[in-house]
Amino acid sequence: MKSKITLKKIAKEFDVSISTVSKALKGSHEISKEVREKIKAFAAYYNYKPNSLALNLRNQKTKTIGLIIPEIVHHFFTKVISGIEHVANERGYNVMICLSNESYEKEILNMDMLANGIVDGIIVSVAKETEEKETYNHFKELINNGIPLVLFDMVIEEINCNKVITDDIGGGYLACNHLINMGCKRIAILTTPDHISVGIKRKKGYLKALHENNYPIDEDLILKIDEKNSIEDQINNLFELTNPPDGIFGVNEIYAATAIKIAHKKGLEIPDDIAIIGFTNGLISNFTTPPLTTVAQHGSTMGERALELLLDEIEYQDTDYKYKTEVIKTDLIMRNSTKKIPKNTFK
Amino acid sequence: MKSKITLKKIAKEFDVSISTVSKALKGSHEISKEVREKIKAFAAYYNYKPNSLALNLRNQKTKTIGLIIPEIVHHFFTKVISGIEHVANERGYNVMICLSNESYEKEILNMDMLANGIVDGIIVSVAKETEEKETYNHFKELINNGIPLVLFDMVIEEINCNKVITDDIGGGYLACNHLINMGCKRIAILTTPDHISVGIKRKKGYLKALHENNYPIDEDLILKIDEKNSIEDQINNLFELTNPPDGIFGVNEIYAATAIKIAHKKGLEIPDDIAIIGFTNGLISNFTTPPLTTVAQHGSTMGERALELLLDEIEYQDTDYKYKTEVIKTDLIMRNSTKKIPKNTFK
DNA sequence: CTGTTAGCGCGTTCAG
């Protein structure tokens, strides 16, 4: 268990000064060829690597950026991470990933940790609890301390920084409109409670599509799922309505996949008796029976853009930097859970 | 964009020395109560936090550990990360996650990066390419440099360090045995090419179960899937055999779920015509039709144990530390893809 | 061609 080799040790070995070694290793012509080669060979043999801590301290930058996400067991976030890693590699940065577990406390803990000089900038998707509490001082402090911040996915309007968001309204519209085109007459939405902004936005898109097509809005068909209780039970209630839906839009993959599961249990045919569409093109969608039509969110693009914006800000020289909000469009991925022959054509 | 506050700046503010400030903030009784309070108040107001880089450099430890995994878009790895994060939090450590993308080069790059003083220890699941190449010098160097290393999941026998592995043989045995108990007569395995050790081990368990039950071994039923080509096409061939299987064991979730998909296409009933079992209890298994019986791998337990072992080594004082290999048992998660009435009882 | 010095931010002697 020998400890790491340092400039100092090499210097002692050859009985020269530390700076001579430093220069020699950088191939400086100030140092005689002879000494240079000797030192280089020795360093190579002992696998010398400059200590990053010391370099970072000296350069006042670390070439690493911090990422705080609420949960990692989500396909969307893993895609975001892939995107971030991708551009981080290209531009010579490292990524430090932290999980807030949707907790306000842990989000702050993570931010404090990262802010102490460890990273050059931070990318955050805000925890649900923080969004609920509506206390955002930790973000403001961060910005006050001059540490670049990019929010993505779950963002906060009032914080002045770069942002990357999904076009949730457009996506919700896309989904609902698709069901309408497929001939559905009673379209339900499985959404989140009111404090989750992405759920609200996707619902807004849903309502917009209904409105444009002169569909009535039926509150019975708007199910706000409380994740503290059984998701299956709540969705089940929808199927037991006297006037049940013939189309369902789940604002995430789990809700939609669970709806498929329950439809099967009820002996309904998908998509003939009921069409189902999800949001986020994750791992599950491809393996349900039938495969789930879904609104793709392009997580890795979001990750890429988020880091690019962050690095722009970090590496920006002048003082007139101005923040952007990028909206990433969604796409419809057609699969068999909605391949319904339009009713008006046939029946 | 004011830059971060430091001891130096506080010292200048009150016209005292840096060390006075340092002591005051630590509540040292060497400093007069008056000065102490004043400085503390000022520091709190400006949200002073000691620079981690400087601390780490001074203390020669960083309280962060590195994690290198081949891929993040895998439910298993996200569970491992959760487990690691969990004990990291408890014990005051941070985690730096890096992706090797199954590439030998990137694995080395990541290790070099982490080894330069950034982390106190490293946890790795070896990339497929590394396993294929069988060149493990980077691990040996790391150990030579005195940096604690824990391998998990994809491990290398010949490297002398702590290890945490799944009981893959036991799991394969469990899966195959279950199919036998369900009355399957011709059991196929969807496995990996021969250089992937976990695939080999799961197959070994499968063969053991066949052997114990006096089942013949039919090479036609052993399908080594080449992921460079279409998984669906390869599995499809299995169904077209003149003597097709009535039970399938997929060594991972994707293979098993794909088998379900194809069985549907062929118009087969699951589990009556064909029973299917997977490995790894991921997100997909719960949402196939029927839900997939599977061998659960306890990723988060593996993560917890891996970090615990690493911290044991890091914090160990004496020189007689000896390495362990922990084997994490698997469990059978019964769902409907194998709920077959034993043939010998009925038919 | 080589060495000295200073400084990144911090904590810890040791003198005063």
Add this chain to the structure above:
DNA sequence: CTGAACGCGCTAACAG
């Protein structure tokens, strides 16, 4: 009670 000096490992400006 307070401050100067040192060292963690490294680089860069400046002397020699």
